[in-house]
Amino acid sequence: MSWAQRAARNILPLSHEKSDLATALREWRYEGGFHDLEAPDADCELCDHPDIRYQFEIRNGLTDARLQIGSECINRFGIRATGGDGEDLDAAGTRSKVSRDRRSLIEKARNKRVIIALVALSQADSEFSILSFINYHQDRGAFTPKQLATLLWRFEKFQVPIDVHDFKLTIRRGREKTQLSEMADWQIERLTPAMSPTQRQFLATLKARRG
Template sequence: MTAFSERVAANILPLSQSQTLSVAFKEWAVTDGMIDHEQAIETCQLCDQEDLRYQYEIANRITRRRLWVGSSCILRFDVAVLEKGVLLSGKDRERKLNRLLTETRRRTCIASLERLAAAEKDERLIAALAYYRKHEHLTPKFAAMVLWRLSVAKIEHSPTFFKVCLRRDQHKRDLQTMRLQQVHTLWPALTSAQRQTAIALGHRPPPPPVLAPPAPPPSS
């Protein structure tokens, strides 16, 4: 066994009934659990790969044990991916993992918007929530308002999960006439192409985050 498969075996066999790697994997399937950590900070519990941003949950149908793993391990080890009880194959497996990601982000956004709307009882927030539920994205005006209010209210949220629509001319005009501070508020939610559009409309990107200066050397 290679070092890689030894690590995988050491992680999965104690949680499986079969003690043969290829058979043990057949006991496992992807659940609908998925976490987008927004930054590459997690570890695959199967192969120990670090710097993972997305973790998917897999569960063993016999032992009921669970692991949080990267999508590449799911695809590499052919862990079962199901849709409404039907086993998927080929590209459909990847598509399903992508859908889980989209759905996770959508649910996270709705949960933070609901908390904000309940806390502030503001018509504009309720309208933004209804708009997001219907379209699964926000207009630039809604996005700037919502992201600002979420941070002021200190409600946990993930700015990069919100999608902003810039297709209509009206949306572009709204972005163009926005104050720079508002543009910077919605910046994390913009795709790289949308950021280029914002720059073409005359805005500047936000300054890079200021890093803390290094600690002075200990005095002797």
């Protein structure tokens, strides 16, 4: 069975239109409801594709039925998203709303993993003052070079499992750039997985200046 046949089988019984897939799809909107299952273990309710982690909800305006589907399927089946004022978005507008929402889900999940790691560290390490780190991360979504170096060292010492890529570095302020430039190469080495491409470029010019 093709993906279009599977979609027809799933969506026609829930739509006002009972025979034509294209007509039925026009009854559905993505209105901005989405959630993170935290593991890829659901099937897309439209095309049956397995291993969906981020579910996007589409709703039929005539029957009020809802389906939880993968974000790619919104674009693939040409389902329209609803904009901030309740208006229908065109294909390009839908595409950008879906990718914005998807990025925000991924960012939220990353944020959560950082907080979980900080809490685990505070339970293992009595000298770790978690609040200032949590507050800082909530304000800026990233850590200074000094904070991150401290964290990575303590995570290792207290065997808290983390993925360095979940942690972001901020070097926008002069003070933060100075912190980085004053670090030894081996310390900087440990921070690089957390760096953005622009930050790596800055690092390269820093290293060139050092000679």
